Amino acid sequence: MKLIFVGADHEVTGSCHYLEVGGKHILVDYGMEQGVNVFENVPLPVEESMIDYVLLTHAHIDHTGLLPLLYARGFRGQVYATDATVDLCSIMLRDCAHIQMMEAEWKNRKAKRSESLTAVDPLYTMEDAEGVIKRLVPCRYGEKVEICPEMTVCFTDIGHLLGSASIEVWLTEDGHTKKIVFSGDIGNKNDPLLHNPIPTRTADYVVMESTYGDRLHATDRPDYVHELAAILKETFDRGGNVVIPSFAVGRTQEMLYFLRRIKTERLVEGHENFPVYVDSPLAVEATEIFQENRIECFAGEALELVKEGINPISFSGLKLSITSDESREINFIDTPKVILSASGMCEAGRIRHHLKHNLWRPECTILFVGYQAVGTLGRMIVDGVDEVKLFGESIQVRAEIKKLAGMSGHADKNGLIDWICGFEEKPKKVFVVHGEDSVCAGFAECLKIEYKQRTYAPYSGTVFDLLSGKLEYEAMPVPVKKKAKSVASAVYARLLAAAQRLLNMVKGIDGMPNKDMGKFADQINSLCDKWER
DSSP: OEEEEEESSSSSSOOEEEEEETTEEEEEEEOOOOSOOOBOOOOOSSOGGGOOEEEOSOOOHHHHTTHHHHHHTTOOSEEEEEHHHHHHHHHHHHHHHHHHHHHHHHHHHHHHHTTOOOOOOOSSOHHHHHHHHTTEEEEOTTOOEEEETTEEEEEEEOSSSTTOEEEEEEEEETTEEEEEEEOOSOBOTTOSSBOOOOOOOOOSEEEEEOTTTTOOOOSSOOOHHHHHHHHHHHHHHHTOOEEEEOOTTTHHHHHHHHHHHHHHTTOSTTOTTOOEEEEOHHHHHHHHHHHHTHHHHBOHHHHHHHHTTOOTTOOTTEEEEOSHHHHHHHTTOOSOOEEEESOTTSSSSTHHHHHHHHTTOTTOEEEEOSOOOTTSHHHHHHTTOSEEEETTEEEEOOSEEEEOTTOOSBOOHHHHHHHHTTSSSOOSEEEEESSOHHHHHHHHHHHHHHHOOOEEOOOTTOEEETTTTEEEEOOOOOBOOOOSOGGGHHHHHHHHHHHHHHHHHHHHTTTOOOHHHHHHHHHHHHHHHHHHO
16 A cells, blocks of 8 residues: 655646555546746656546646546546536646647647758647546545545545545555545635635545645735726726736636626726626636536635626626637727736746737736746746747836735645644644645644644655555655757657666566576666766
8 A cells, every 4th residue: 555756746736646555556636747847756656557546636737737648648547536627627638638739730830940850749639638538537525435445535625726625535455444635735715706625634644735835825815806906997097908817717717706896896997897808718618617516616705696696707898709810809909908818827828929919018917816836937927027038039028017915726824734733633644745845845844843743745756655654765856957958858758658668677577587687787777877978
């Protein structure tokens, strides 16, 4: 009965944990890394085709974005998630596949124009996304589901995103049962749309996130409605646009909720009829899913509005852009406006076009409303860079750069502490993951010293035996090596896969006599020595 840490260890994105019990191979999340990666991740401990089940905490791409790649490499098991997460994944994974394919096509066109012979393949295709979507299994909050004799799970509303959950996992092997809880991303309290995180009371082991483990949100939730209204008025008075890079799922719907109030209460004097453009097909589809799940997932004032027959995320002047032509037309409309577009970290999607058209204009405002990972374009702009490159063109940053402070779908340090201290008895071990290097280590130390929790912040590759309660292998951090040329990435991936196959072969003959093995080992070592030089 093993737990192996694969991704988002001393890093924020690329969440992935591996469980092995009674011959079954399970992943908890399989997310895409975003922004700068500080440490190398170990490959999956087994080939993708050997994975039996995947459990998803929520639909964000840094928790689900590699599922189509898993399918492309042979996975044919089942993926368990909440009803709303299944709905969101069905659109988000297709969107991610579309981006992979479009970017590969763009790079290949560029290579052809420059007479380069290097072809680029997408990480995965739409067919791969469709394949894994068919393997999604919806589950209801609070219901125990026996997935196989070795594993039972239960999803609990954690308040981070529509459908997000912490997952209770009961593992049974050789007559012994252990319970491990994966926190997923713990939500901020008093979210205008979603429930507060529901605590879990018992666990032998806990794997918990630490994204905001070094910071505190305001004691009183900021008045985002009036703060946003003031930003809109100042910008519109200058004749500019307010461009909001926003995650298509979650943050866009929250912003629509605030904008509806601003419109209803006529808080932008002189510009009461300002238009709002949601320029993201994914955001439009996600908004529909939010509306479909509003009874089960909405809370507080939003739910009260629903009961009164009022749509809390819709209003007059809201315009939805679906096609590329509709998207392009937005930037040729002179009327001051709000543009909500994905991606939230400005790494891909239509937001990059809107930044190209608005970043250089001092009358405009670029408003950030979510976490910006290190190394992303969004983080560079927030940190005050003077110039960025978009579509091969240098763009001066002259627009006003603002951020709605404390606006986050993540719990702050106190929220994280409240959640882990909600267990009736302290777990035997609390594994702290999903945070920047210093944050992850610092939060684990805080829990250990101030709250007497038995914490450990593992690096990728760490192996823990859940039955004995002991570390089987303690991995050390492996810094990411800067690659000289990006074109080598495909070859590197092939080499890594070949190395994994070789490792599996070697494991298979462990202990068996073979007079050629010594010679083979010498050849491999010699080759490694040459590469290091």
